[in-house]
Amino acid sequence: MTDANYLNAEYSLRSWFFTTDHKRIAILYFASLILFFFIGGAAATAIRIELATPQADLVSSDMYNRLFTMHGIIMVWFFLIPSIPNTLGNFIVPLMIGARDLAFPRLNLLSWYLFMLGGTVTLFTVLAGGIDTGWTFYTPFSTLYSNSYVAVAVTGVFISGFSSILTGLNFIVTIHRLRAPGLTWYRLPLFIWSLYATSIILVLATPVLAMTLVLIAVERLLGVGIFDPAIGGDPLLFQHLFWFYSHPAVYIMILPGMGVINELISCFSRKAVFGYKFVAWASLAIAAVGFLVWGHHMFVSGQSLLASLVFSFMSFVVAVPSAIKVFNWTATLHKGSIHFDAPMLYALAFIGLFTIGGLTGLFLACLAYDVHATDTYFVVAHFHYIMVGGMVTAYFGGLHYWWPKMTGRLYSEYWARTAAVLIFFGFNLTFFPQFVLGAEGMPRRYHVYPPEFQVWNVLSSGGATILAVAYLLPLFYLGYSLFFGARAPANPWNAPGLEWQTPSPPPEHNFDQQPIVTRPPYQYSPDFKAEPQNA
Amino acid sequence: MPETRAFAPQFVSGRHRDEAAALGMWVFIATEVLLFGALILGYFVYRHLHPAGFAAASSRTDLVIGTANTAILLTSSFAVAWAVEAFSAETRKFCATLLACAIGLGIAFLVLKSFEYRSEYREHLVPGIDFKFDPVHVDGAQLFFLFYFVATGLHALHMMIGIAVLGVMALLINRTPSARHRTALHSAALYWHFVDVVWIFLFALVYLPGRAA
Amino acid sequence: MTNWPPPLHLVGAWLALVALLVLTVSLAHLPLGAFNAAIAMSIGAVKAAIVAAIFMELRHRDATTLIFAGAGLFWLGILLWLGMMDFLTRT
Numbered sequence: 001m002t003d004a005n006y007l008n009a010e011y012s013l014r015s016w017f018f019t020t021d022h023k024r025i026a027i028l029y030f031a032s033l034i035l036f037f038f039i040g041g042a043a044a045t046a047i048r049i050e051l052a053t054p055q056a057d058l059v060s061s062d063m064y065n066r067l068f069t070m071h072g073i074i075m076v077w078f079f080l081i082p083s084i085p086n087t088l089g090n091f092i093v094p095l096m097i098g099a100r101d102l103a104f105p106r107l108n109l110l111s112w113y114l115f116m117l118g119g120t121v122t123l124f125t126v127l128a129g130g131i132d133t134g135w136t137f138y139t140p141f142s143t144l145y146s147n148s149y150v151a152v153a154v155t156g157v158f159i160s161g162f163s164s165i166l167t168g169l170n171f172i173v174t175i176h177r178l179r180a181p182g183l184t185w186y187r188l189p190l191f192i193w194s195l196y197a198t199s200i201i202l203v204l205a206t207p208v209l210a211m212t213l214v215l216i217a218v219e220r221l222l223g224v225g226i227f228d229p230a231i232g233g234d235p236l237l238f239q240h241l242f243w244f245y246s247h248p249a250v251y252i253m254i255l256p257g258m259g260v261i262n263e264l265i266s267c268f269s270r271k272a273v274f275g276y277k278f279v280a281w282a283s284l285a286i287a288a289v290g291f292l293v294w295g296h297h298m299f300v301s302g303q304s305l306l307a308s309l310v311f312s313f314m315s316f317v318v319a320v321p322s323a324i325k326v327f328n329w330t331a332t333l334h335k336g337s338i339h340f341d342a343p344m345l346y347a348l349a350f351i352g353l354f355t356i357g358g359l360t361g362l363f364l365a366c367l368a369y370d371v372h373a374t375d376t377y378f379v380v381a382h383f384h385y386i387m388v389g390g391m392v393t394a395y396f397g398g399l400h401y402w403w404p405k406m407t408g409r410l411y412s413e414y415w416a417r418t419a420a421v422l423i424f425f426g427f428n429l430t431f432f433p434q435f436v437l438g439a440e441g442m443p444r445r446y447h448v449y450p451p452e453f454q455v456w457n458v459l460s461s462g463g464a465t466i467l468a469v470a471y472l473l474p475l476f477y478l479g480y481s482l483f484f485g486a487r488a489p490a491n492p493w494n495a496p497g498l499e500w501q502t503p504s505p506p507p508e509h510n511f512d513q514q515p516i517v518t519r520p521p522y523q524y525s526p527d528f529k530a531e532p533q534n535a
Numbered sequence: 536m537p538e539t540r541a542f543a544p545q546f547v548s549g550r551h552r553d554e555a556a557a558l559g560m561w562v563f564i565a566t567e568v569l570l571f572g573a574l575i576l577g578y579f580v581y582r583h584l585h586p587a588g589f590a591a592a593s594s595r596t597d598l599v600i601g602t603a604n605t606a607i608l609l610t611s612s613f614a615v616a617w618a619v620e621a622f623s624a625e626t627r628k629f630c631a632t633l634l635a636c637a638i639g640l641g642i643a644f645l646v647l648k649s650f651e652y653r654s655e656y657r658e659h660l661v662p663g664i665d666f667k668f669d670p671v672h673v674d675g676a677q678l679f680f681l682f683y684f685v686a687t688g689l690h691a692l693h694m695m696i697g698i699a700v701l702g703v704m705a706l707l708i709n710r711t712p713s714a715r716h717r718t719a720l721h722s723a724a725l726y727w728h729f730v731d732v733v734w735i736f737l738f739a740l741v742y743l744p745g746r747a748a
Numbered sequence: 749m750t751n752w753p754p755p756l757h758l759v760g761a762w763l764a765l766v767a768l769l770v771l772t773v774s775l776a777h778l779p780l781g782a783f784n785a786a787i788a789m790s791i792g793a794v795k796a797a798i799v800a801a802i803f804m805e806l807r808h809r810d811a812t813t814l815i816f817a818g819a820g821l822f823w824l825g826i827l828l829w830l831g832m833m834d835f836l837t838r839t
Contacts, residue, residue: 099545100544104555170559173558177554212573240834306833565819565823567820569824617755732799736792747780
């Protein structure tokens with residue numbers, strides 16, 4: 001029998017569904033996100049099967065619209081945005097900063113309930129017959145013409161938005177007020193910096209989305225044209241409001257991933273992250289400048305030329321802090337003592353895939369090329385490289401890295417590495433052909449296409465099959481480890497972070513004594529020994 | 536420890552908890568600013584596109600009720616700020632009375648607002664329900680009234696929440712004021728004042744334009 | 749029960765707010781063209797600042813709280829500035 005920890009403290013359902021322990025809430029989120037990930041993934045699977053041939057064979061065009069819309073809505077709002085913050089973040093943030101919980105534990109639980117309510121409403125949309133507007137809900141289609149369940153889907157996203165806001169608020173206050181004695185800002189792990197930057201975006205951008213969705217619902221339900229040009233409205237106002245949230249939301253989806261990568265790269269090259277302060281401030285710079293670029297989604301929409309120029313320029317500027325991070329990770333690897341454990345494989349995959357995604361983003365930030373590439377598969381490939389190649393890979397990396405801490409079990413290293421390699425190859429095979437398709441002019445959101453595009457589409461669908469298998473694998477070997485895995489020691493990676501100084505899994509209140517921090521993070525050295533923190 | 540379970544285990548002192556609560560409340564207010572901010576951008580965009588329609592529509596709003604309501608809300612904020620200052624074990628009845636005054640003023644605001652909505656309904660100024668306006672300005676006016684109803688409606692919703700929160704605070708303080716209630720009262724007061732600030736701007740955007748003509 | 753006299757700074761703030769309300773309603777009736785809107789918004793901003801500084805006790809708060817109080821406004825500024833930029837510069 002192991003010592004008392006947060007998992008074996010109590011077993012009743014009540015002790016899970018009414019818990020205020022950040023670790024249990026993280027597990028609740030983790031279980032829910034697996035569900036949403038595979039629902040969103042099922043839609044993607046159907047899309048890739050349909051696109052294996054040029055003609056329509058599996059679904060009608062109407063059904064296809066509903067498939068990619070559900071795929072987008074579920075993956076963006078019910079998987080990517082909450083993925084790292086609400087599972088790994090919820091679990092690790094208090095442990096990393098030496099706190100006994102988040103600042104507002106009940107708010108944290110409320111956040112999960114709101115998330116589940118929003119998710120349920122959105123899934124109800126699927127049962128009721130779906131929504132066909134695309135995840136962007138563009139007006140006037142969403143308000144005047146679509147006869148699908150727009151109002152229901154919008155309500156689901158609206159509710160989940162409040163869950164995001166509460167999480168962001170909780171993290172901000174926690175990081176400001178609950179750091180252990182001696183844990184100054186420059187001694188924080190970079191994961192904390194990036195989640196802090198993410199939280200700022202969550203708190204300041206999400207309310208604008210909420211209001212925008214309210215306006216859509218008002219226009220649909222009352223039949224008045226807020227965004228209807230026929231009575232003097234302007235659909236571009238909707239796009240401005242939507243992208244004011246949704247572009248920064250892209251950084252909500254990548255910043256936490258970057259945070260995880262810092263931890264992995266330094267741990268498995270046994271070196272402090274190169275240029276700590278630059279990486280830390282780059283997170284905040286991305287959060288701030290990320291708010292100034294949203295108009296690059298609207299270059300062909302008829303916004304003013306000056307606006308396009310400003311947004312294009314700012315989009316190039318926002319690439320700078322991202323590039324700083326990539327260079328610093330590479331420099332961290334330099335002369336490091338590199339260990340190719342499974343989390344490191346994910347981290348290296350992230351760097352490659354994120355770099356491709358980021359660089360193709362610069363193509364799209366360029367006004368002239370964007371006119372050619374708008375609404376083609378080039379855009380689809382670009383943002384999948386960031387969100388799936390980047391964020392999902394980082395999520396899996398972080399999950400493997402902290403799995404022993406979260407569950408107290410070790411997983412099979414062989415299978416974990418196999419899955420990491422399969423994900424890397426499957427992903428590239430799925431999405432690299434889409435760059436070619438997009439450059440050749442294949443538009444997104446169509447379920448039929450000219451036969452000359454078929455080769456690339458078949459490659460893509462083949463890659464998607466590998467990717468699907470690779471994403472299913474962890475379900476088995478991680479699930480297996482839960483019951484049959486070897487017991488994990490407190491610090492399996494021999495890492496200096498505070499979260500590794502507690503037992504695995506941690507006790508209910510994380511630390512028996514208040515830890516005191518006396519040194520910067522990432523103090524790896526060849527003869528590293530974890531310094532006792534309970535001074 | 537002065538009170539048992541006065542603060543949750545993640546805090547080291549009651550003061551620590553208060554600082555966390557205050558920061559949390561201000562972060563929440565920043566969120567609320569952006570929530571109303573989306574509406575305000577819409578308002579400015581359409582006012583820019585339809586200046587005459589917005590002026591004509593704005594002059595149809597009820598300036599008397601609007602001004603009276605502004606004064607009512609400012610006074611209720613004053614009462615709440617006073618209650619925060621007066622909070623102590625000896626003055627708990629008085630503190631609760633001040634909160635009751637603020638609640639009364641808040642209800643008066645909502646009653647006046649509902650009279651205003653009723654007369655606007657009778658004058659066919661509600662978009663979507665048989666909207667009628669001078670045909671020259673009908674587009675701008677309809678957009679104006681859309682923002683008017685969404686913004687003031689959302690504000691009224693905030694008022695209702697605020698009234699409920701102040702009511703709970705008044706009851707708690709009337710029973711036994713403790714250090715925890717001071718924190719909660721601070722947070723409730725911040726919320727109430729913020730709702731007041733929103734109204735100050737809505738008043739300037741809704742009631743004041745188009746009066747000079 | 750002891751009556752607690754209202755603190756002077758609160759009374760002062762309340763009087764200033766009501767005076768500004770009277771002022772802004774009166775000025776709204778003067779035909780000043782585009783200045784009407786500017787005056788209305790400026791007086792609104794002053795009133796909001798009084799409420800924030802005195803009623804909400806912002807003047808006694810630490811730097812972190814001030815930053816977050818300012819952040820909401822700053823980001824509102826970004827939204828209005830870049831959002832309006834498109835509409836103001838269309839041809």
